[in-house]
Amino acid sequence: MPLRDVHVVWFKRDLRVADHAALSAACEAGPVLPLFIWAPQVWSAEDASLSQAMFVRDCLQDLADALQQLGLHLHVYHHDPLTLLQRLHAKFGIAGLYSHEETGNQHTYTIDRQVQAWCRMQGIVWQEWPQNGVVRRLSDRQQWQAQWALRMQAPVIAVPASGLAVRLPDHGLERLPAVAGHAQAERQVGGIGVAEAVMADFLTRRVHGYQRGISSPLSAVQACSRLSPYLAWGAVSLRTVVQATRVRAQQTENVQQRRQLHSFESRLHWHCHFMQKLESEPRIEHQSFYRGFEALQSRLPDAAVALRLQAWQVAQTGWPLVDACMQMLNQSGWLNFRMRAMLMSTASYLLQLPWRPSGLHLARAFVDYEPGIHWPQVQMQSGTTGINTLRIYHPVKQALTQDPQGVFVRQWLPVLRQVPDSWIFEPWRMPTSLQRRYGCLIGRDYPAPMVDIGEAIQTAKQDWFAIRQTMPAHAVADILQRHASRKSRHFPKVDRGSLRKKSNRSAASVSAQSLAAPQLSLQF
Ligand SMILES: Cc1cc2nc3c(=O)[nH]c(=O)nc-3n(C[C@H](O)[C@H](O)[C@H](O)COP(=O)(O)OP(=O)(O)OC[C@H]3O[C@@H](n4cnc5c(N)ncnc54)[C@H](O)[C@@H]3O)c2cc1C
Known part of the structure; x- marks a missing residue:
């Protein structure tokens, strides 16, 4: 008997079975076809990378196993999504399309609009559920804030007991899309099981050092939750993490x-606050x-942009x-917030690079690339x-505060290993005799900086103020109205206050109060 009326669950950045509204609804509706599509237009785009694809494949392997436990088969295809859905519909008849809302990039947005128009024409109901605190058509x-709080309080949706299986030939899990980039040797491993283990380890053990450890790139590797790639690809839902965090907070005396x-929960809130933009x-x-x-x-x-961008990307500024952070990022696909901010600030202010190409390099390098967080950041x-206030991170002052003994720098830049502490953050100032003695000739073994930091900061400030001063009040009001955070009753006051104080104390960044705009909070 030909198969008719299948319920297609389209997995996107939600590679899990728990707290999955779309999967649960489809399992109740009839025969289920779980689907993941490697869309060529998404994976050949400028912001995609091999490491992200490999992480996603790890997740798909776990997802396929979890679905198998429910009696379902994950169908993986390399195809343009619209054409694939059209073919599936012509052959088998799609009774309903089920998925989570996605705040993706221009390519996923275009695909979604095409599929939406086609579903309407075909009379197929495409149901989409929110999977975090991002509100569509806000x-x-x-x-x-109130909507975020409500969503995070709602009960986590249980894994469905089973589903009625549909089994078609597909491309399988092994093949990766044709995507640029190198496999980062030390990237995090994907998957539902690893996500759960990382969350449990953080909440029970590593969280002790969270606030103290998140700023230095040395301690952050352990102190941060390291949940970002799992949240970005949906191996665990944000609500699951929020609720586990709250349970832990209740349990501890x-x-x-x-x-x-x-403090950690406030970051989970930022996740959606930024994506909403x-x-x-x-x-x-x-x-x-x-x-x-x-x-x-x-x-x-x-030509100057190309030269400076290249030097920044390959850790030769x-x-x-800056270079040690870029080395770590290029090899591991992760960096803590402050060092991400410093890399971006260096590119945009000191090297005067346009933000889009530097942002693209970081996007490709981050295994946790989440367009909704990334581009606003x-x-x-x-x-x-x-x-926002102008905040320029000074690379030498940051080094003195975050890596005072130069341990991190020496770890990621072996060429500087012999250089003593007194020169480690400004090796270009070393006399040539010392450069020889420590095996690091500037210009041969390690480059001299392309610009003078002090002068570059001055120029950046002048350029920025010149534009900011002419910004009309209505433009400020419009951006504030659309994007700025509002004070919330849903967060512990003590934490936000201490965070703000901490940020104001930062001596290693140059900050100037924005002119007309009220400074709302750490997050804009
Ligand atoms: C230029 C730049 C680009 C960034 N791009 C991304 C990105 O593509 N994907 C991404 O997940 N994060 C991005 N961030 C935010 C932040 O650096 C990372 O979320 C964090 O370093 C991830 O590590 P973690 O999960 O251990 O963080 P934790 O400190 O343990 O935080 C837990 C979670 O909270 C959220 N979060 C934490 N800090 C922020 C923040 N400042 N803004 C928004 N959400 C936050 C993330 O989902 C994170 O996984 C970017 C920051 C900067 C400065």
Whole structure:
């Protein structure tokens, strides 16, 4: 008998079976066809990388096993999604399409719109569920925090007991899409099981050192939760992590530990707060929040941009902490927040690079690339939002604060291993005789910086203020209205306050109060 009326679950950035509204609904509706599509237009795009694809494949392997436990087969195809769905429909008849909403890039957005139009024409109901705190068609940012809180409180959806299986030939799990980049030797391994283990290990053991350890690249590897790639690809749901964090906070009598857990939960809130910006205004993937800052994007001739960008990407800027961070990122696919911000600030302010190409390099390098967090952060650290203070990270001062003994720098830049502490963060200042003695000739073994830091900071400030001063009040008001965070009753006050104080104390970054705009909080 020919197969008719299948219920297609389209897995995207939600590679799990628990807390999966789309899978649960399809299992109740009839025969289920779980589907993952490696869309060529997504995986050949400028922001995709081999490491991300490998991480996703790890997740798919776990997902396939978990679905098998329910009696279902994960169908994996390399195809244009619209054409694939059309073919499936012509052959088998799609009764319903089920998925989570995605805040992706321009390519996934285009695909979604094409599929939506086609479903409408065919009379196929495509049901999409939110999977985090991002609100589609949000009319008022004022309401957003309350909606986030409600979603995070809602019960986690249980794994369905079983489903009625559909089994078709597919491309299988082994083949990866044709995608640029190298396999990062030390990247995190994907999968539902690993996500659960990383979460449990963080909440029970590593969380003790969270606030103290998240800023230095040395301690952050252990101190941070390391959940970002699992959240980005949905191996665990945000709600699951939020609720596990709350349970842990209730269980512990230790006030200090509760503080760490609250601080971590505030980051989970930022996750959606940032994603909401791209959801509400997709153009910011390509254009500055405040368009006036587009003028900063073309200060250098193309040849100079290419040269500086290349040096920054391959860890040859001549600033040891910057280069060590880039080395770690290129090899492991992860870096802590402060060092990501420093890399971006170095590119945009000191090297005067346009934010989009530098942002693309970071996007490809991050296994946890989440467009909705990434592009607003890239712009925030490049000063183009129009509503934030100017914050320029000084690479030498950051090194003195975050890696005082140069352990991290020496770990990732072997060429500087013999250089003593007194020169380690400014090796270009070493006399030539010492360069010879320590086996690091500047210009041969390690580059001299391309610009003078002090002068570059001065120029960056002048350029930025020149534009910021002419920004009309209505443009500031518009960005604030759409994107700025609002004070929330849903968060522990103590934590946010201490975070803000900490950030204000930071001596290693150059900050100036924005002109007309009120400074709302750490997050904009
Ligand atoms: C230029 C730049 C680009 C970034 N791009 C990404 C990206 O593509 N994907 C991504 O997940 N994060 C991005 N971040 C935010 C942040 O650096 C990472 O989320 C964090 O380092 C991930 O490590 P973790 O999971 O151990 O973090 P934890 O400190 O353990 O935080 C837990 C989770 O909270 C969320 N979170 C933490 N910090 C932030 C933040 N500042 N803004 C928004 N959400 C946050 C993330 O989902 C993270 O996994 C970017 C930051 C900068 C400065």
